[in-house]
Amino acid sequence: MALSRRFLILAEGSFGPLSSKTANACIRYVPDEVAAVLDSRTAGRKAQDVLGFGGNIPVVDSFAAGMIHLPNALLIGIAPAGGQFPDAWRSIVCDALRAGLDVWSGLHTMLGDDPEFAALAAVSGATIRDLRRMPSGLEVASGRVRDVEATVVLTVGTDCNIGKMTAQLQVQSSVRQLGHRVNFAATGQTGILVEGRGIAVDAVIADFIAGAAESLTIEAAAEADIVLVEGQGSIIHPAYSGVTLGLMHGALPHAMVLCAQPSRTSIHRNPWVSIPSLSEMIRLYEAAMEPLRPSPVIAIALNTFDLDDREARLAVERVRSETGLPTTDPVRYEPLVIAEAIAAFHVERVSERNVLSPPAMIG
Structure with missing residues (x-):
């Protein structure tokens, strides 16, 4: 052993x-x-x-x-x-x-x-x-994720190193406690270390990034009702946006959770790139997904590690008011509000799917 x-x-x-x-x-x-x-x-x-x-x-x-x-x-x-x-x-x-x-x-x-x-x-x-060694046999993405029954939720961010992996890992147990089978799809070296499996998509040849994400998502969906895909980078990051978009288009999420750090106003190590408002970031992410699959942002996960408790609570309330979305810091506070948003979205999606495609009559 x-x-x-x-x-x-x-x-x-x-x-x-x-x-x-x-x-x-x-x-x-x-x-x-x-x-x-x-x-x-x-x-x-x-x-x-x-x-x-x-x-x-x-x-x-x-x-x-x-x-x-x-x-x-x-x-x-x-x-x-x-x-x-x-x-x-x-x-x-x-x-x-x-x-x-x-x-x-x-x-x-x-x-x-x-x-x-x-x-x-x-x-x-x-x-x-x-952990970042690219596996052999990867293929380019072909949209196969459209055939999985599980609900796929991807974390996206206003920047890199902002808590996309942490948000999913924090939420995972809460989603499970709500009665759903859930899997975490690791797309970075640290997530792989914790989960024990996955592919570090930022080490994959560019043409195969989406294919790697597609493969991971399908594997995780085989034994889950909900798949939480670990996000990478940011769609506005001058260095890592390619990985972000490849992951989005490969995983084809049904919904997204936006991760942000309230005190961060520009891209890390790139002060010349200002971070837009959260409402604008939501618009950018949803617009990028729209041609392939409508994918709304359904919750906000904040990283408030550098704020005191009063400042953190004010930030949560401010973002909730600005976006109208369930918001919390899933590490500092109870992650249940995000888990409930994911579970509610999943239940509604399954209900709509059953209405559109009712089971065949027997006999």
Whole structure:
């Protein structure tokens, strides 16, 4: 029987609410699989102290100190722009492979293709798992998602790194508690790490991005009433909009949930691109989907981590008033309002489908 994962998370110099996306998701959603975090800058503290969640997961200052906590795998805990491997971490990865630890990475740099890493893994028997490696056999999209019976809901955003994956993972259990079979379709390396399956669509050759999304959605729909597809990028992002549109047109969502950060007024690292009003963002997303499948935005998920409670509640009320849509911060507050919007949309869609296509009479 395979051993359970027990990660030493490598986040040297970068462990924090905004700078260690992969580490943070792992700590939030699979904390029992985390042995320790390696970051000399915050060493001696607990994950709870650094992130505001994560309990007593220790932060250590060296690989040797991390090994005291008996990990069996090293996880690259950051997802930097461009997904490149920090060369300063090479010695730590080498130490891990020599010790027989599997190495999990969501970077664009394929660690398994590195001759030194591959040689060390071959000697120790360790496995290098590149979560962003493009699978073989992908096809271009052909609209096959139109034939699935499940209701497909995609998160979209005003920007990248704004909570699209987190919103879906937070909402998933609430939708399930409302009595629906639900699956999460992971489209990024961190979602794959949490879910255990998926395709990192931003590492797929452009012509096959929509095909990858189509394949993922169909697979998830085979055993669910509702499929929550993890969104990527933003339709107005100068670097990542191609992935966003490919994902939209491949997954062909029946509905969308818009994710936004109230304090963010321009695209991250691109201050020359102002973020339009939420009403305008809704219009842009719905217009982009309209020729392929009408897909309304049915709820708003806010990321208010940098606001105090009073400011966050005011932001929720302001957005709810502006858009007329169910709105909350699904991490800070109860995600049920978004789950209820998704469930209600699904029930209405199924009811309309049954009216249009009643079951055949028997006998």
